[in-house]
Amino acid sequence: MYLFIFTLLILLFQYMTSKQVFDDSNKTVASYKAQTEKYKDSIVALNNKITDLSLFDIEWNDPALSYFEDSGYNVSQLLPLIKDGLYQQNETKGQHPLIPYASSEGNRMQINSIRILNHKWIICNFTDGEFSGELFIKYFIDDNSQLEYIVEDSFLYRM
Known part of the structure; x- marks a missing residue:
């Protein structure tokens, strides 16, 4: 019985730790996606500026x-x-x-x-x-x- 309870507690601990790691990695991936979109917008804006400047070159x-x-x-x-x-x-x-x-x-x-x-x-x-x-x-x-x-x-x- 003690072995069953101890095993259940270990499994519960591993589940909670794994879930927390998984949630943290999802948040990190989401923030990276947001940064990537922001950088893509910046690249487009810079390319437009380069195009405008190249008109008089x-x-x-x-x-x-x-x-x-x-x-x-x-x-x-x-x-x-x-x-x-x-x-x-x-x-x-x-x-x-x-x-x-x-x-x-x-x-x-x-x-x-x-x-x-x-x-x-x-x-x-x-x-x-x-x-x-x-x-x-x-x-x-x-x-x-x-x-x-x-x-x-x-x-x-x-x-």
């Missing part, structure tokens, strides 16, 4: 890329040259040739980042540490395959 602009290819240029080599040409302007002595604003004391205006919009336009930002702004640049390649940059518009604001 030459790498996703087939007509602009075709313009360069039809003109006989290798796009994979030309795009870095366009950016490098702008960054090289940072190395000139004195006033920056493209930035129409004077820098603050002891600092120098420099172009930080560049986005080539299409086969004619570029936007970039610049700063000297205290002031910053953006440039809208028109560019073209002349008959001697030299890049020329023309600042169409710019603005400056205090950081």
Whole structure:
């Protein structure tokens, strides 16, 4: 009789422990499913944002890329040259040739980042540490395959 009661108590203890472990694992799985859905929504939102940002980027602009290819240029080599040409302007002595604003004391205006919009336009930002702004640049390649940059518009604001 004692053996039967002892066995029944052990079985009851194992059942309760197993049930608790099973319930905990179901709760964990449910929370993971909820997190997965949340992350899927975040991924969709980020993909939509990437799609929106790629609308104004030459790498996703087939007509602009075709313009360069039809003109006989290798796009994979030309795009870095366009950016490098702008960054090289940072190395000139004195006033920056493209930035129409004077820098603050002891600092120098420099172009930080560049986005080539299409086969004619570029936007970039610049700063000297205290002031910053953006440039809208028109560019073209002349008959001697030299890049020329023309600042169409710019603005400056205090950081």
